[in-house]
Amino acid sequence: MPLCVDLSSFKHTLRALKLIMTSFNKGSMKTFRLLVSLDEALQLIYGRIRQVEKAEEVDLDDAVGRVSAEDVKAPFNVPFFDRSAMDGYCVRAEDVYGASQFNPVRLRVVDMIGVDEEPRRPVGAGECIQVATGSIIPEGGDAVVMYEYTERIGEEILVYRPAYPGENISKKGSDIPCGREVVKKGDYINASKIGVLAALGKARVRVYEKPRVLIIPTGSELAKVGDNKSAMQIYDINSHTLAAVVKGNGGIPVLHEIVPDDEKEVEKALQKGVESNLIVITGGSSVGTKDIIYDVLRKRGEVLFHGVQVKPGKPTVGAVFEDRVVLAMPGHPTSCLSNAYLFLRPVLRRIARLPDTGLKTVKARLSRRVVSTLGRRFFLTVRLRNGEAEPVFKESSAITSMAEADGYVVIPENADTVEKGDWVEVYLFE
Amino acid sequence: MPLCVDLSSFKHTLRALKLIMTSFNKGSMKTFRLLVSLDEALQLIYGRIRQVEKAEEVDLDDAVGRVSAEDVKAPFNVPFFDRSAMDGYCVRAEDVYGASQFNPVRLRVVDMIGVDEEPRRPVGAGECIQVATGSIIPEGGDAVVMYEYTERIGEEILVYRPAYPGENISKKGSDIPCGREVVKKGDYINASKIGVLAALGKARVRVYEKPRVLIIPTGSELAKVGDNKSAMQIYDINSHTLAAVVKGNGGIPVLHEIVPDDEKEVEKALQKGVESNLIVITGGSSVGTKDIIYDVLRKRGEVLFHGVQVKPGKPTVGAVFEDRVVLAMPGHPTSCLSNAYLFLRPVLRRIARLPDTGLKTVKARLSRRVVSTLGRRFFLTVRLRNGEAEPVFKESSAITSMAEADGYVVIPENADTVEKGDWVEVYLFE
Numbered sequence: 001m002p003l004c005v006d007l008s009s010f011k012h013t014l015r016a017l018k019l020i021m022t023s024f025n026k027g028s029m030k031t032f033r034l035l036v037s038l039d040e041a042l043q044l045i046y047g048r049i050r051q052v053e054k055a056e057e058v059d060l061d062d063a064v065g066r067v068s069a070e071d072v073k074a075p076f077n078v079p080f081f082d083r084s085a086m087d088g089y090c091v092r093a094e095d096v097y098g099a100s101q102f103n104p105v106r107l108r109v110v111d112m113i114g115v116d117e118e119p120r121r122p123v124g125a126g127e128c129i130q131v132a133t134g135s136i137i138p139e140g141g142d143a144v145v146m147y148e149y150t151e152r153i154g155e156e157i158l159v160y161r162p163a164y165p166g167e168n169i170s171k172k173g174s175d176i177p178c179g180r181e182v183v184k185k186g187d188y189i190n191a192s193k194i195g196v197l198a199a200l201g202k203a204r205v206r207v208y209e210k211p212r213v214l215i216i217p218t219g220s221e222l223a224k225v226g227d228n229k230s231a232m233q234i235y236d237i238n239s240h241t242l243a244a245v246v247k248g249n250g251g252i253p254v255l256h257e258i259v260p261d262d263e264k265e266v267e268k269a270l271q272k273g274v275e276s277n278l279i280v281i282t283g284g285s286s287v288g289t290k291d292i293i294y295d296v297l298r299k300r301g302e303v304l305f306h307g308v309q310v311k312p313g314k315p316t317v318g319a320v321f322e323d324r325v326v327l328a329m330p331g332h333p334t335s336c337l338s339n340a341y342l343f344l345r346p347v348l349r350r351i352a353r354l355p356d357t358g359l360k361t362v363k364a365r366l367s368r369r370v371v372s373t374l375g376r377r378f379f380l381t382v383r384l385r386n387g388e389a390e391p392v393f394k395e396s397s398a399i400t401s402m403a404e405a406d407g408y409v410v411i412p413e414n415a416d417t418v419e420k421g422d423w424v425e426v427y428l429f430e
Numbered sequence: 431m432p433l434c435v436d437l438s439s440f441k442h443t444l445r446a447l448k449l450i451m452t453s454f455n456k457g458s459m460k461t462f463r464l465l466v467s468l469d470e471a472l473q474l475i476y477g478r479i480r481q482v483e484k485a486e487e488v489d490l491d492d493a494v495g496r497v498s499a500e501d502v503k504a505p506f507n508v509p510f511f512d513r514s515a516m517d518g519y520c521v522r523a524e525d526v527y528g529a530s531q532f533n534p535v536r537l538r539v540v541d542m543i544g545v546d547e548e549p550r551r552p553v554g555a556g557e558c559i560q561v562a563t564g565s566i567i568p569e570g571g572d573a574v575v576m577y578e579y580t581e582r583i584g585e586e587i588l589v590y591r592p593a594y595p596g597e598n599i600s601k602k603g604s605d606i607p608c609g610r611e612v613v614k615k616g617d618y619i620n621a622s623k624i625g626v627l628a629a630l631g632k633a634r635v636r637v638y639e640k641p642r643v644l645i646i647p648t649g650s651e652l653a654k655v656g657d658n659k660s661a662m663q664i665y666d667i668n669s670h671t672l673a674a675v676v677k678g679n680g681g682i683p684v685l686h687e688i689v690p691d692d693e694k695e696v697e698k699a700l701q702k703g704v705e706s707n708l709i710v711i712t713g714g715s716s717v718g719t720k721d722i723i724y725d726v727l728r729k730r731g732e733v734l735f736h737g738v739q740v741k742p743g744k745p746t747v748g749a750v751f752e753d754r755v756v757l758a759m760p761g762h763p764t765s766c767l768s769n770a771y772l773f774l775r776p777v778l779r780r781i782a783r784l785p786d787t788g789l790k791t792v793k794a795r796l797s798r799r800v801v802s803t804l805g806r807r808f809f810l811t812v813r814l815r816n817g818e819a820e821p822v823f824k825e826s827s828a829i830t831s832m833a834e835a836d837g838y839v840v841i842p843e844n845a846d847t848v849e850k851g852d853w854v855e856v857y858l859f860e
Contacts, residue, residue: 061677080664114650175827176829182833191674195670195833198655201655203655226633227631234508235628241622241625244491245621357790394605397515399625
């Protein structure tokens with residue numbers, strides 16, 4: 001059998017090889033070379049972030065959702081005295097050990113202590129003192145019998161149930177002993193922590209400042225929302241979706257004006273980031289001729305990665321500029337929002353010292369078969385309808401891919417198809 | 431066998447019966463008679479709430495987390511023109527049908543269109559025009575080949591892959607056709623809705639006003655946080671935990687000053703509620719002698735229920751006063767916070783027109799056996815440690831029952847015990 005060589009094919013194979021080599025060696029095409037996984041990308045960023053250090057003092061009611069920048073110790077015992085935990089009668093427990101529904105014990109009511117009064121006399125044998133929830137327990141008394149188990153007859157009561165010593169009494173310091181550390185530096189302040197701070201009378205709380213996030217929209221085609229746009233322009237969407245995610249995760253969004261596709265302008269914008277804790281750039285992170293963000297970051301800063309194995313959102317750059325982490329997001333609105341949930345949210349929360357809680361999830365069945373891309377983690381936007389997850393992903397440039405979505409489903413790198421009816425976990429947008 | 435009657439027992443049985451009858455007839459003891467279930471209680475309230483009607487206009491970036499009070503229709507097509515979805519070369523698809531890695535097609539590059547430029551000439555046969563993502567598609571062109579599949583040689587390119595008509599082109603109006611309703615009245619505005627509003631250039635959004643929630647703390651023993659308290663007093667905790675929950679669920683907390691246990695004073699405070707959408711009272715909802723809230727609500731308003739089959743939080747009153755729903759919570763901090771999550775949160779969200787999303791949950795194994803009370807739904811506060819749910823509930827008066835908790839576990843009415851190691855669902859505090 002003769003060896004048959006198609007010289008034309010051979011020539012093109014060489015050319016194709018040369019093309020690949022060129023892009024590797026000169027970087028002229030800036031093709032994505034070494035895509036990192038999402039986890040690798042996050043680890044690279046985490047290694048370089050600086051958590052907020054500055055603190056500020058805020059009113060107690062403004063401290064909810066913030067992170068404590070101080071250790072708070074109880075300056076007094078809670079309760080301050082032994083107090084009644086119920087409305088009823090303070091008794092000597094031993095007097096009523098034998099009480100029952102059919103053999104009640106009769107006690108004399110010798111006083112009544114309001115919640116804001118000091119006891120005037122002790123509880124003697126055969127006696128009781130009426131108390132309210134919170135009343136101070138008088139000398140001699142060691143249990144409180146609830147009204148429900150008593151009957152009042154003039155100046156006496158019948159007790160229909162026994163009580164053990166200490167019953168319905170909150171001992172001094174039993175809740176919070178004096179000196180106990182109730183809130184630690186770094187603790188997230190939720191409603192219940194607000195409660196314990198209130199119990200200690202703390203009207204002002206030192207909390208960490210909210211991180212400032214500079215958002216830089218780039219693209220000569222962009223128009224500012226609120227301005228009249230020309231037919232050629234499109235409105236800047238990403239600044240606003242990013243601002244929403246920043247606000248929802250403990251940060252203060254600082255919106256930069258729109259920056260044209262020009263290296264000098266991008267660099268000038270980046271310089272303003274030194275007043276912020278984190279910089280996010282959108283647009284211009286891909287490999288087109290006008291994609292200059294990567295170049296600027298490479299020249300002026302340090303690139304941690306360029307290209308992540310996710311879909312959408314592959315052309316993402318992680319970098320450091322003047323000691324600040326920079327996230328450069330693709331300009332496509334859906335890629336950018338997906339990136340905001342995958343990168344910006346966890347990174348910002350870590351900078352803000354907020355707990356690393358993920359998005360809320362629900363389980364649902366997929367309404368139709370979905371074909372994914374092997375080797376990239378696919379974030380498929382879905383809408384929830386009748387307990388089914390209905391894919392709404394059109395293309396990453398489409399706004400409706402996200403606007404109609406309730407959340408997204410993650411299809412792993414090693415899955416190429418998810419079948420109709422398969423159970424998926426839907427991450428709900430905030 | 432002789433009939434044996436213990437007259438003493440008989441006498442007391444009669445007395446016990448009389449006691450029950452008395453409390454039923456005269457209501458003098460105000461014992462809880464007909465406890466309703468949590469679901470019944472919520473339904474009774476839902477039947478009487480009035481959702482916010484007033485709207486206000488806010489900046490786009492302030493609209494996140496709010497509810498739209500208007501239908502928003504697209505005033506133009508998105509995209510406005512046929513646009514390129516990729517960086518690459520706009521071609522006539524039929525020119526490259528035969529292209530492959532080994533048989534590339536050669537095309538002449540006749541122009542380049544920036545994202546902010548109008549096309550200057552059409553794409554002729556054998557020609558292509560360089561485009562960026564977002565560039566307007568010129569006449570004659572009907573596909574965009576990505577850079578990755580081309581090689582530039584001077585004024586020509588080699589195309590290494592075929593393209594189908596329409597490939598990498600976002601058709602005019604394909605994302606949002608002009609006139610399409612993108613946000614409906616009543617829609618919750620999350621980050622992705624912000625995105626679609628931005629795409630339409632909407633700088634101001636009409637949203638429903640946040641409901642105002644008047645919080646009335648009652649109790650003569652209470653001291654205001656920030657003031658110096660006497661030894662007899664305890665700090666007002668509940669106003670602040672309630673305010674935190676109100677803030678976290680789309681409401682504006684309005685803190686009333688502390689009201690002493692006096693019917694006239696409580697009534698005066700309630701009157702101020704007519705400027706609010708919801709009234710929450712804490713303290714004084716139990717059956718003690720000083721528990722006057724129920725009396726005031728019964729006389730001046732309409733009581734929907736008094737007593738709910740939950741633990742803690744049984745002595746809760748639902749009422750209507752001057753057309754406003756009133757929730758009267760027990761004074762114990764843990765009961766009050768538990769109530770805030772069970773009642774206040776869903777009721778407020780409904781008034782605010784916010785989606786009825788529950789708390790975030792995680793599954794964990796119980797770290798020890800827990801004995802509950804049959805007939806009452808038990809909200810057991812727990813802390814998460816090493817994947818285990820560790821009960822921290824001390825008593826409902828204890829602040830640490832909640833301050834040390836990450837969330838709560840619900841033990842149903844018909845369970846009296848949950849064993850160590852059982853899987854439970856933990857509702858995480860916000």
